[in-house]
Amino acid sequence: MILYAKAFGMRIEIIIGILLALIVILAILFILTFRKLLDMNRKYYTIMSGKKGKDLEEIVFTRFKEMDKVKAMAKRISKEHKESKAHVDSCYSKIGLKKYDAFNDMAGELSFSLAILNNNYSGVVINAMHSKEGCFTYAKEIIKGESYITLSDEEKEALKKAMTVEDEIALLTTPLEDDSYDI
Numbered sequence: 001m002i003l004y005a006k007a008f009g010m011r012i013e014i015i016i017g018i019l020l021a022l023i024v025i026l027a028i029l030f031i032l033t034f035r036k037l038l039d040m041n042r043k044y045y046t047i048m049s050g051k052k053g054k055d056l057e058e059i060v061f062t063r064f065k066e067m068d069k070v071k072a073m074a075k076r077i078s079k080e081h082k083e084s085k086a087h088v089d090s091c092y093s094k095i096g097l098k099k100y101d102a103f104n105d106m107a108g109e110l111s112f113s114l115a116i117l118n119n120n121y122s123g124v125v126i127n128a129m130h131s132k133e134g135c136f137t138y139a140k141e142i143i144k145g146e147s148y149i150t151l152s153d154e155e156k157e158a159l160k161k162a163m164t165v166e167d168e169i170a171l172l173t174t175p176l177e178d179d180s181y182d183i
Helices: 012-048 050-090 155-163 163-173
Strands: 094-100 110-116 125-130 135-143
Touching: 012 050, 050 094, 094 155, 094 163, 110 155, 155 163
Parallel strands: none
Antiparallel strands: 094 110, 110 125, 125 135
């Protein structure tokens, strides 16, 4: 007996055929998924069974403890680095020197202005003026590249040299663009 009834505007035989095809596809997908699950279970029990499983678990926990120690050490080193950098920034590392003749009757450039600065451009300018009567030394405080006491031209030049010493070093150490020589 063949039914000619219609559902959803289609014949029942076509609908049943489509549903059977979907059931077969779902059954195949279920079997494949179940097989993969069995394989994973088998691998899991192989890894976790007996002594090997306990060793693996112990190794994983040991590595986590080691990673925690490494993190703590990295934080400590970072903190020490910041402290060291702050200390280095406060050290005197920029020096500028200007030699000159302070008086017309003196020769040999025995007088000098010496600027000594840290990375914040703070420090001191020392000026030593040599004459026949003796040597007179003066110090002027520099804060962030500025002096609250008027600087002489020589002191200004020494200060400028100290503030630009890194630029001068960069110029001296930068290779020339055309280092090739035609022979």
